[in-house]
Amino acid sequence: MQLPPALHARLAGAPGAAAPLPVQRDSLAGNAPFRFAARQVRFPREHEFFEDGDVQRHLYLQDVITQVAAEPERPRVPEFTCQVAGCCQAFDTLEDYEHHYHTLHGNVCSSCKRAFPSGHLLDTHIQEWHDSLFQILAERQDMYQCLVEGCTEKFRTSRDRKEHLVTHHLYPADFRFDKPRKGRRPASQVSTEAIGEDRAPSEGDAMEVCSEQAEAHSEPPRERRVYSHRIPSTVCFGQGASRGFKSTKKRSKRQ
């Protein structure tokens, strides 16, 4: 299939449409027994017309295992340790360090040192744990925000929120990032939390978000709740470690 040499030049040239030649149809065109009519065609997803292309696509997907091998090898560097105060993890690849940093030092609450998997959860935690204004407002309006990104529902209590997470979003009832504060959970929850939580490294435990006591059946007295927020349950060295790579989301004014 020989293409005219000027074609490549045209491709590289300026945009433009040809001035159309005059159209002049005869009414006999396409008349029976003939049937041609110029028309655009559309094909739906399962049409057999797409079979060849679809098969090629899937061969490509299945081939990926051979692709990964062609990727450049991760360079190993001389072992180094994490520079964050109090952390002495060692690494020999930058990727491992990146993951460590983001997991443990990335979204860290400067009040209680807890680490969170995302800025969204960190923000929610700060608001619900360290903001007394939040507690005051929560008495009068729905303040507990749904944890699922994109869902704008708010709830009166964290228990209601959990209910919503489970029934509406099909989250597990023991979702790790929606646990009541340590020390106040009922005995029945202990077993589920034992897994993965039996060590308490210096960075503080897990990633609890919700602050409400799980055993609360009615609203706890106002003073008690405010009081418990003023004294964090883990010691804060007060260095005010920065939150690392944090987004520009709005912060609550108080620590």
Add this chain to the structure above:
Amino acid sequence: MWSGRRGLLRSSGCGVEELRCRRREREAALRKARREQQLVSKRLLRDEATEEAEGGCVVVILGEAEIQEFLRLAQRGTEEKERERALVSLRRGLQHPETQQTFIRLEGSIRTLVGLLTSNQALLQLEAARCLHELSHSEQSAVAEACLPATSYLLTYLSGHSSDFIELCLYTLGNLIVESEAVRRQLLPQGIVPALAACIQSPHLTVLEALGYALSQLLQAKEAPGKIIPLVLGSTLPQHILQLLQPGPKLNLGVAVEFAWCLHYIICSQVNNALLITQGALTTLGLLLLDLAAAVQRTEDAGLELLVCPVVRCLSNLLTEAAAETVGGPMQLRDERVLAALFILLQFFLHKQPSLLPEGLWLLNNLTANSPSFCTSLISLDLIEPLLHLLSVSNVVSVLVLTVLCNVAEKGPAYCQHLWPGLLLPTLLDTLALSDTEVVGQSLELLQLLFLYQPGAAQAFLQQSGLQALQRHEEVAQLQDRVHALQQTALHG
């Protein structure tokens, strides 16, 4: 300038013939699956470099006791390295289907794995995620579905910052998505669409490619047109996808391939293509087509057809939308460079992937059917002869070529004048010698138009023994009426 991409093939110790044979088998299996509407493929992300460093990839089948021991060490080992090593051993064992089966039947195994996944030990987290990934890749539904308890966490981690980890989570999710409708019925309320919409803003190419893969799996689902595509169209995903398909130095082939296929699944489901057009889809895809034609001339890159195919499909289907016809709109596709690009790509298909020629010609049909301007361009850019050269490829291709020629001819004498004489007559006589009814039928249609609009065409036809060529088909049911009509016209004018 296309950024580098991973090579498609790698020698794995198998002979070339064996590779070809395996590929043919896989292709046959995929065709069968597609006909049964069961086309499902999973991606496996395995870091071969690390595996080789770990001492070869001999996959060991682990028994119950060994699995339990590894889990115990991972969970309660005293030393960091010891815990990691245990998980690595488990992960390698999980590459084998038997280990996978044993694992999922062990009580509490998934629970422990999910606990490790959500622990704050970064490297354990990564290894646990790799274990889940191996499970997600299984062809056994029971194994893949065993990963369900982890999905809410996988989604939560998508809004984190560690690109390797996010990539792994995305490929795992993509594998799970394709597993069954039950899985998707869980993932949708868990917020997978908003999670992906947030994650698509990542600057990391590896993350984007993984996201495109996961999204393409979601959009390919049977229930997608009704349940998933409306959600996707209502999010910010389409705008981001179109942005990622903008041609230019930042375009990455691997990423573009995934999102082009996403766009194809959305468009061919015909849910709300008008919305995509208002977001500039036609313009973006048109420019991308130009870019692809230029790239195809520059590099020998095997793999460009993986992107050309979905782009062609998207354009072709979008052109049929009413919104595409709005006269004078900036969103309309009118640039004749698109035609130039398409022919360069048709030539490329001819050499690299002839099975894609029909799709390219389908786009050509949709461009020319209602457009005097594009038909004129076909003539002024000297593309009629190259088109005729495609007539010998296959019956399907021939029918499409003849259809495009009819698109030009039906616009009247000014157009037929330029189709004549050239190669058209001898070529038509050749096609009349064929036996495929559809090819011959389309040739007859073209002849009628030529007889009607081009003075002297019938005469020339007679002189070249056209009547004899027609006689062959006098008894064929679908053709006889038209054959007789043409014979009459040729003889009596």
